[in-house]
Amino acid sequence: MGAMATQAAPGWERQIDDVPAALAVSGTLCVVACQSGPAHLLDAATGQLLARLVLPGGARRVRFSPDGSVVALAGPRGYALWRVADGAVMTRTTDTPAEFAWSDDNLCAVACGGTVRIFEADRGLEQWRPVDGAVTVDDVTWFDRGNTVAVALGGEVHAFSPRGRVAAWSYPSPVRVLAGGTDGAWLCAAGDGPGVYIRGIGGTHEDLPTQGPGLIDGLSVDGTGQWLAAEVDAGLTVWDLAARGGRVRPRPRRLEARVAMGVAAWRPARGAVIATGGLDGTLSLWDVRAGSARRTATPVARRFAGAPVTALAWLQSDVLVHADRSGRVTAQHLAELAGR
Incomplete structure (x- = not known):
């Protein structure tokens, strides 16, 4: 090539x-x-x-x-x-x-x-083949x-595991969406009910509430394994999954609730920064360390794509690739992220 x-x-x-x-x-x-x-x-x-x-x-x-x-x-x-x-x-x-x-x-x-x-x-x-049956796998x-x-x-x-099934868990509502941290500390699940269920390797289990009325469309854990984002119709809810004493201490970062939010992507490796793209063409960059359970985070940078944003990916720690519904794919430098 x-x-x-x-x-x-x-x-x-x-x-x-x-x-x-x-x-x-x-x-x-x-x-x-x-x-x-x-x-x-x-x-x-x-x-x-x-x-x-x-x-x-x-x-x-x-x-x-x-x-x-x-x-x-x-x-x-x-x-x-x-x-x-x-x-x-x-x-x-x-x-x-x-x-x-x-x-x-x-x-x-x-x-x-x-x-x-x-x-x-x-x-x-x-x-190997963990599952081979008639029931459709959701995630x-x-x-x-x-x-x-x-x-x-x-x-x-x-x-x-390659040796067979090692565990099975039921939850208060059916699970459709999964995410796992790169460090393997937490397994996160969501589905037909509000909130996220997380389970630690040692058996710790907690339920985390989401902001907004909608069901969760997607879950993602950043590259450090510390931050979990849940995508709902109204925007994002983000938690700090840093463990203390074998239990998780969720501290939700309430990002600005935007009905127009469409896609999201964590900055790789360094974590803590997430990009969101909206159906209104808005690109927003958030440092989730700046928010708290009582204070809504505000974006550290904003850009406008000119058409609904359909996809995001990080090229470098300060360069974002974004695509929109018109078919335009753009790599854009974000000077506001210098030093973060």
Whole structure:
């Protein structure tokens, strides 16, 4: 695919003839997943197109493996594992909606229909199959420092290791959405009821309330494993998951409730900063350390995309890639984040 640039430029713009649905960045590469057409592999320094991959039905999720060698895509009709070095499609299924999650050691758990398969990144070979049944899997994630895969199945959460099922948990309301911290300390779950259920490796369990009337659309933990964000119709609720004495001490950061909030992305590695994109075209940057349970956080920076924001990803600690409904993909430097 040619030589890649070694350092990302602070700004570029590219037009894509489709609606971007998700973005992912790894090193000098950026992937744009689109709602109906092919995924686009771009040079993250310039926005130059390097390759395309067609996933029938389009893709709504995309992410690089931790070592950056493989791209996982999932959409309403299936999934694909795409090797960056030579463009090989190592595995692809195009018949059922799919979800996936990468572990820190390059294993990809793919949920499709009632089956969860674990693939290794290098060759895309299936290693084991935690679930293979008729009940549709809603979500999948890794926790316990990547040793265990959690599956949202039939409203419950089931945990598996290569030796088989190790635990199963029921909650007051059916669970549909999962998230696990990179340090493996917490497994977070949400679904048909308000709030988030979190469970620690040592068995600690707590329920966390959300702000706003809507049900949770998504959960995400930042790269440090300390901050949990729950996306609801009215905006975000963020908690500090720093543990003390074996129990979690949630301190919610009430970010500005915005009905127009559409997508969110944690800054990688350093954490504490989250970007949100709105249906009104607003991009907001938040330092969640600035808020408290009693004081609403205010954004440290704002930008305007000009069209509803559909996807976000961090290129550097102060460079954000964002895509909007018009098909425009932009890498933008954010000077306000210097020193944070």
